[in-house]
Amino acid sequence: MGRVPKSTILNRRKSRRETGPSEKAEPVRIDILRRKSTDDAPYWQSFLYTPESSSDTVAMALTGINSQENLRDVDGNPAEEIRWEKSCLQKKCGACAMVICGRPMLACDAFLSELKQPVRLEPLRKFPVVADLMVDRSVMFRNLKDMSAWLQQNAEPSEKKNLPAHEASRCIQCGCCLEVCPNFMPDSSFFGMAAMVPSARILTFSKTGKGEFQEEYRRHIYEGCGKSLACRNICPAGIDIEGLLVRSNAAAVWHRRAAKK
Amino acid sequence: MITIAGAGLAGLSAALTCAEHGAECVLLSVQPSERAQSVLAEGGMNAALNTMGEDDAPCFHYEDTMKGGVFLADPNAVKGLTDAAPDIIRRLWSLGVPFQMKGDDLLLRPFGGQKKRRTAYAFSSTGKAVMNALIDEVRKYEAAGLIHRYSSMEILEPLTEEQDASGTEAWSIPYTAENHNPGKRRILKGLLARDTRSGELVRFTGPLILCTGGMNALFSGMTTGSASNTGDLTAAFFEQGVQLGNLEMLQYHPTTAAICGKRLLVSEAARGEGGRLFIKKKDGSGDWYFMEEKYPELKNLMPRDVVSREMFLAVHDPACEDQVYLDMRGLKKETWEGKLKDLREEVIHYLKLDPAEDPVPVSPGIHFFMGGILVDEHHRSSMPFLWAAGECACQYHGANRLGGNSMLAAVYGGHIACEDALKYLDDEASDAREKQISEQDGKNSFSPNELHAWTRVRPVFEKKLTEILAEGLGIYRDENTLMHALERLEKLGSAAETHPERRRAMVGRAMLLSALERKESRGAHSRTDFPERNDDIYCRTTVSEYKEGRVEVCFRDIPALR
Numbered sequence A: 001m002g003r004v005p006k007s008t009i010l011n012r013r014k015s016r017r018e019t020g021p022s023e024k025a026e027p028v029r030i031d032i033l034r035r036k037s038t039d040d041a042p043y044w045q046s047f048l049y050t051p052e053s054s055s056d057t058v059a060m061a062l063t064g065i066n067s068q069e070n071l072r073d074v075d076g077n078p079a080e081e082i083r084w085e086k087s088c089l090q091k092k093c094g095a096c097a098m099v100i101c102g103r104p105m106l107a108c109d110a111f112l113s114e115l116k117q118p119v120r121l122e123p124l125r126k127f128p129v130v131a132d133l134m135v136d137r138s139v140m141f142r143n144l145k146d147m148s149a150w151l152q153q154n155a156e157p158s159e160k161k162n163l164p165a166h167e168a169s170r171c172i173q174c175g176c177c178l179e180v181c182p183n184f185m186p187d188s189s190f191f192g193m194a195a196m197v198p199s200a201r202i203l204t205f206s207k208t209g210k211g212e213f214q215e216e217y218r219r220h221i222y223e224g225c226g227k228s229l230a231c232r233n234i235c236p237a238g239i240d241i242e243g244l245l246v247r248s249n250a251a252a253v254w255h256r257r258a259a260k261k
Numbered sequence B: 001m002i003t004i005a006g007a008g009l010a011g012l013s014a015a016l017t018c019a020e021h022g023a024e025c026v027l028l029s030v031q032p033s034e035r036a037q038s039v040l041a042e043g044g045m046n047a048a049l050n051t052m053g054e055d056d057a058p059c060f061h062y063e064d065t066m067k068g069g070v071f072l073a074d075p076n077a078v079k080g081l082t083d084a085a086p087d088i089i090r091r092l093w094s095l096g097v098p099f100q101m102k103g104d105d106l107l108l109r110p111f112g113g114q115k116k117r118r119t120a121y122a123f124s125s126t127g128k129a130v131m132n133a134l135i136d137e138v139r140k141y142e143a144a145g146l147i148h149r150y151s152s153m154e155i156l157e158p159l160t161e162e163q164d165a166s167g168t169e170a171w172s173i174p175y176t177a178e179n180h181n182p183g184k185r186r187i188l189k190g191l192l193a194r195d196t197r198s199g200e201l202v203r204f205t206g207p208l209i210l211c212t213g214g215m216n217a218l219f220s221g222m223t224t225g226s227a228s229n230t231g232d233l234t235a236a237f238f239e240q241g242v243q244l245g246n247l248e249m250l251q252y253h254p255t256t257a258a259i260c261g262k263r264l265l266v267s268e269a270a271r272g273e274g275g276r277l278f279i280k281k282k283d284g285s286g287d288w289y290f291m292e293e294k295y296p297e298l299k300n301l302m303p304r305d306v307v308s309r310e311m312f313l314a315v316h317d318p319a320c321e322d323q324v325y326l327d328m329r330g331l332k333k334e335t336w337e338g339k340l341k342d343l344r345e346e347v348i349h350y351l352k353l354d355p356a357e358d359p360v361p362v363s364p365g366i367h368f369f370m371g372g373i374l375v376d377e378h379h380r381s382s383m384p385f386l387w388a389a390g391e392c393a394c395q396y397h398g399a400n401r402l403g404g405n406s407m408l409a410a411v412y413g414g415h416i417a418c419e420d421a422l423k424y425l426d427d428e429a430s431d432a433r434e435k436q437i438s439e440q441d442g443k444n445s446f447s448p449n450e451l452h453a454w455t456r457v458r459p460v461f462e463k464k465l466t467e468i469l470a471e472g473l474g475i476y477r478d479e480n481t482l483m484h485a486l487e488r489l490e491k492l493g494s495a496a497e498t499h500p501e502r503r504r505a506m507v508g509r510a511m512l513l514s515a516l517e518r519k520e521s522r523g524a525h526s527r528t529d530f531p532e533r534n535d536d537i538y539c540r541t542t543v544s545e546y547k548e549g550r551v552e553v554c555f556r557d558i559p560a561l562r
Helices: A058-066 A138-146 A159-168 A176-180 A193-204 A212-222 A241-252 B009-020 B058-068 B075-094 B126-143 B232-239 B290-294 B304-315 B333-338 B341-351 B406-423 B448-455 B459-472 B479-494 B499-517
Strands: A028-034 A043-049 A097-100 A103-106 A119-122 A129-131 B002-005 B025-028 B147-150 B153-164 B184-195 B201-205 B208-210 B250-259 B262-265 B276-281 B320-327 B360-369 B372-374 B386-388 B540-547 B550-557
Touching (some): A028 A058, A043 A058, A097 A176, A103 A176, A138 B126, A159 A193, A159 A241, A176 A193, A193 A212, A193 A241, A193 B126, A212 A241, B002 B009, B002 B184, B002 B406, B009 B126, B058 B075, B075 B126, B075 B406, B126 B147, B126 B406, B153 B201, B153 B232, B153 B448, B184 B208, B208 B232, B208 B406, B232 B372, B232 B499, B232 B540, B250 B341, B262 B341, B262 B360, B276 B304, B290 B304, B304 B320, B304 B360, B333 B341, B341 B360, B386 B406, B448 B499, B459 B479, B479 B499, B499 B540, B499 B550
Parallel strands (some): A028 A119, B002 B025, B002 B208, B025 B147, B208 B386
Antiparallel strands (some): A028 A043, A097 A119, B153 B184, B184 B201, B250 B262, B276 B320, B540 B550
């Protein structure tokens, strides 16, 4: 124990090699489409944020802006805290999805250094706005319930089935794929890829052939998808949506197992 | 009707148990289950499934868990957990969790502090895969009308009442404040919550199972957990007299790295699959693989507390540079593709380096709270009709949690808590569905601004509290730094402006006092001024309680194994 130094404070000596050089960057202007509540009119408000490091994300910027005492916008007007959803901050939970510079993304996955300035933040447009960047995505969960998305019997796993099942289980229900989809609307009977991906796990572990879930799938996914492939490369989790779609269509609509991908 | 607060792994498990008994429950959370911290769990779940030809059995899992926790866990609870583990994994498997397989059976990976391979996993996204299967299964019972899910409920306040204590004698955790007001006892009545979408206030009554996770807000930005798991509800119950246990036991995970606003975990699976820790010598004599030299048997897979301490010592060794690296360059291509695909992607994405080619700079970060709401083996807290499970509860992990035991404990704990709570459902309570606050009770909704004044924690307060607690509760502690931190906290606490600020300071104080009073070194708690383990005095649970306006800490005997 004699080797323990006097300073017992962890993190006091942050290694430069671990955190990288932290040259103070120029302030970034962040334009936010705000709304006090569902019933209020939207308006734009701009803020300045000075990144702490070159790897700062939009999530960092929003946290930083909100942590200011007596928050003011770029013109010096007093502003209220910006409302947005966050949880894991490492793109595993889907909470912080929003439209960033015109593209649906996770705020924790959008690096400021890679974005066009000023950085424009808007709430996802396919869902009702609760306030500011926070939207009500409950329709996604309701849809999964409506199409009875659960296993009808015990799974019989195999190494072969596990791969697509694992891919499907990576869906974070963020809604980014629905945002860009020309066919999905919250009140439409087409539930979109956010319902297809979880369905892929269920179909993988279901018996081949006709069944109630297969019928739900046909009605709410197969028949509505216009194959625009707009959702390609949008998924923040990088899920192979096309691969799962081909596989699920084969199982649910054509009642056969897809050939090995 | 039972109310379950928190829809992560423990909450889902409790809800499922309830529904499988044919009973209705309310499942409350501020965000849907997909956002719960459980989805971050990476490495796997332990169970003595004995599929690797290593003659494993639950008794060995029990021994490793007790030993890993340095005998501070309740042995009867741990026995229940480890005995049930194989069935839990097989059940999850049958629900379609894509655990990795070897032929027709489960493949297990080696994990820290365990001599046999017993960790079932799905790449390094096990938590996500398990959550996904449970979310689907719970959905079935939501559709059947048994599970009433509310996924946008911000819980504001516990509702408790001082009552005649008769009828609660059987409640096994002693209630010390009884002396203060003989024959009376504070009893749980329900929760007050606010729908974040409508602003409406809602009251949920009946027995309550808390599954609200760890206390990340006390160490803001310093933990690997989710920002949503603040610990504010734990703190609110603490203020109401609920006892907390082993608060000084914070797990520093050895391999984490700072990213935006938090610490990124590099899973223990990295070391399980062959990752090695080293530090460079200043004299240029090369890389020192210190864990392998010091611990020839378990090497890089010693329990987490040991590895974190060794890393701390290595970076403070005058002969060494100040950065430890995780070396995964020797891992085979098949391992990267078949077992650690997602871990590699994540490291490349956030740390901008490829672990297959470059060593990853890592340092210990706070990963898990072994301490929390003190519960008995039925998961009862010290307050009648309040149960706790998952990370918010103090159970199973003692002074140090083994990797692979947290998800297992969440699933098992949620199940046990619910089984017990179901016994306390009387006919009257089962009618107590959620009710809005009526007009004569006062308001039935809050505007965001009104709420803000009540629930806001000022960022400057949060930052200060984090600084103070980090000072006192590093990997190594001593009386001077703890006393200094307590003094600073006293000042900060008196400047608290809102409920959560005041309560966080209170729990912070309990944490520091727990660390101060445990004058020994055990598991995650290392005192430079008391470097030895002292079983005679301290092989006991640290109990914190708030009574008569003061935070008090004492030690209580751990039950013997039946």
